Amino acid sequence: MKQELMDAIQEMPVIAAVKDDAGLCSALTNENIRVVFVLYGDICNISSIVRRIHEAGRFAVVHIDLIAGLAGKEVAVDFIRNTTEADGIISTRQSFIRRAKELGLAAILRVFLLDSIALESLDKIPANLPDCLDLLPGAMPKILRRVCAKAKVDGLEGFDFSAPAKSITEGDVAITFAGASDGASSAEARFDALLAGLMRPPESTLAAFRRMRW
Numbered sequence: 416m417k418q419e420l421m422d423a424i425q426e427m428p429v430i431a432a433v434k435d436d437a438g439l440c441s442a443l444t445n446e447n448i449r450v451v452f453v454l455y456g457d458i459c460n461i462s463s464i465v466r467r468i469h470e471a472g473r474f475a476v477v478h479i480d481l482i483a484g485l486a487g488k489e490v491a492v493d494f495i496r497n498t499t500e501a502d503g504i505i506s507t508r509q510s511f512i513r514r515a516k517e518l519g520l521a522a523i524l525r526v527f528l529l530d531s532i533a534l535e536s537l538d539k540i541p542a543n544l545p546d547c548l549d550l551l552p553g554a555m556p557k558i559l560r561r562v563c564a565k566a567k568v569d570g571l572e573g574f575d576f577s578a579p580a581k582s583i584t585e586g587d588v589a590i591t592f593a594g595a596s597d598g599a600s601s602a603e604a605r606f607d608a609l610l611a612g613l614m615r616p617p618e619s620t621l622a623a624f625r626r627m628r629w
Contacts, residue, residue: 417502417519417520417521419474420450420474420503420521421521421546421547423449423474424449424450426449427447427448427449427450429447429448430448430450430451430452431445431448431450431451432451432452432454433451433452433453433454433455434454434455435455439451439453439464439468442473443467443468443471443473449473449474450473450474450476451468451473451474451475451476452476452478453465453468453475453476453477453478453501454478454481455481456481456482456483457482457483458484458485459484461477461495461498461499462498462499465477465499465500465501466499469500474502474503475499475501475502475503476501476502476503476504476505476521476523477495477499477501477503477504478504478505478506478525479491479492479495479504479505479506479511480505480506480508480511480525482495487508489510489511489513489514491511492504492511492514492515492518493514493518495520496515496518496519501520502520502521503520503522503523503546504520504521504523505524505525505549506522506523506524506525507525507526507527509524509540509541509544512524512544512545513544516544516546521546521547522544522545522546522547523545523546523547523548523549524540524544524545524547524548524549525549525551526548526549526550526551527551528550528551
């Protein structure tokens with residue numbers, strides 16, 4: 416099952432990260448979504464959340480650090496494996512990642528690359544510990560090569576990022592985020608609206624600027 420999940424991520428690299436039931440509903444009605452990252456829930460409802468994802472024919476990956484009621488110990492991974500049958504976990508804890516691999520779960524290590532010091536810390540990740548890296552914040556094509564060189568994750572070495580980096584920087588890839596009809600119900604939609612406003616400001620804004628400028 417873990418290999419099927421990894422294959423699904425490579426075939427459709429747009430992943431739905433859901434933070435509430437509304438986001439989950441949007442993800443499960445989008446035919447282009449094959450993998451769902453669960454970023455909410457507690458020990459009482461996480462099983463039903465994962466079950467809904469599986470019943471919709473998607474893969475479920477649980478961000479174990481965000482599940483309310485779980486302790487910061489490796490047994491939390493056993494709980495997710497035994498009670499939810501999730502396909503994998505996300506965590507910032509290397510001990511959780513190690514335990515997930517022992518249990519046959521897909522193990523995704525979340526890494527916050529906030530500065531150059533954080534980037535250098537990738538050297539300290541044991542070779543092939545995680546199956547994937549979840550890098551935050553956002554897409555950073557200019558440093559992906561450096562990440563591949565430092566993070567000893569199987570399959571990253573020698574990967575050519577020139578094509579996806581070109582697509583991201585030149586806007587060749589169009590991604591439609593699920594949202595309500597008002598087009599601004601999610602963080603992604605609001606960000607897209609902000610960009611649209613900056614690129615194509617309304618005439619009233621331009622007129623106001625001219626008045627202030629002159």
